[in-house]
Amino acid sequence: MASTLHSFASAADLAGSLADKVADTLSAAIAARGTASIAVSGGSTPKVFFQVLSTRDIAWDKVTITLVDERFVPADNPRSNHLLVDANLLQNKAQAARFLPLYQDVASVEEAARLATEKTKAISSPFDIVILGMGGDGHTASFFPGGSNLAKAIDASTPRGIITMEAEGAGEPRLTFTFSSLEDAALLVLHIEGEGKKDVLAKAEGSGDEAEMPIRAVLRRATSPVEIYWAP
Numbered sequence: 634m635a636s637t638l639h640s641f642a643s644a645a646d647l648a649g650s651l652a653d654k655v656a657d658t659l660s661a662a663i664a665a666r667g668t669a670s671i672a673v674s675g676g677s678t679p680k681v682f683f684q685v686l687s688t689r690d691i692a693w694d695k696v697t698i699t700l701v702d703e704r705f706v707p708a709d710n711p712r713s714n715h716l717l718v719d720a721n722l723l724q725n726k727a728q729a730a731r732f733l734p735l736y737q738d739v740a741s742v743e744e745a746a747r748l749a750t751e752k753t754k755a756i757s758s759p760f761d762i763v764i765l766g767m768g769g770d771g772h773t774a775s776f777f778p779g780g781s782n783l784a785k786a787i788d789a790s791t792p793r794g795i796i797t798m799e800a801e802g803a804g805e806p807r808l809t810f811t812f813s814s815l816e817d818a819a820l821l822v823l824h825i826e827g828e829g830k831k832d833v834l835a836k837a838e839g840s841g842d843e844a845e846m847p848i849r850a851v852l853r854r855a856t857s858p859v860e861i862y863w864a865p
């Protein structure tokens with residue numbers, strides 16, 4: 634499916650425009666079905682966007698928020714994506730939203746993946762909105778180059794849900810929604826910032842293996858159009 638690049642003069646401009654688009658999409662879903670769902674990414678990029686989105690007028694009590702991926706660490710760990718969402722998105726008007734964490738306080742990451750899959754089943758078939766990020770190595774969600782479960786994670790026939798991932802560049806073991814869970818969101822966004830990420834995107838858009846740059850799975854095979862939001 635085709636992708637469209639939306640370029641902005643600044644991260645603040647991008648955050649405002651993306652927050653408007655997300656607010657409109659969530660409100661339309663609520664008007665149509667009574668509820669709406671959004672899966673967001675962690676990392677350093679989405680912080681300002683989360684802060685702006687948290688102030689938007691949406692029927693937040695009808696919105697369920699979850700994460701595209703998470704580290705297998707509790708929510709008080711500074712590397713937790715849940716912590717980032719708590720501090721920046723689940724604030725202001727968005728405090729009324731329901732948040733479904735991927736991390737589960739159980740003995741193994743495999744058990745956490747099983748439980749998180751059960752708990753998110755009702756909101757992910759498909760998501761109304763998925764906001765992806767991208768690492769400098771071409772990973773998206775926790776689809777890491779060299780990842781222990783990469784082939785399974787990006788195989789379109791792997792069912793919707795959450796699986797585990799371990800990789801050299803990933804730090805802790807990870808929990809990630811599979812490709813099939815993310816690729817058909819009504820609004821599928823790739824949010825990247827900086828010249829370096831633009832170069833990574835250009836490389837990913839060229840030829841080469843998906844295993845080398847897993848973002849290629851999304852750019853090449855997502856059934857929803859990929860809306861790329863970029864600012865310097």
Ligand SMILES: O=C1O[C@H](COP(=O)(O)O)[C@@H](O)[C@H](O)[C@H]1O
Nearest residue numbers: 674675676677678702766767768
């Ligand atoms: O590990 C992760 O990194 C990517 C990108 O992070 P950034 O710091 O370069 O913005 C993110 O999309 C993913 O959710 C996160 O777990």
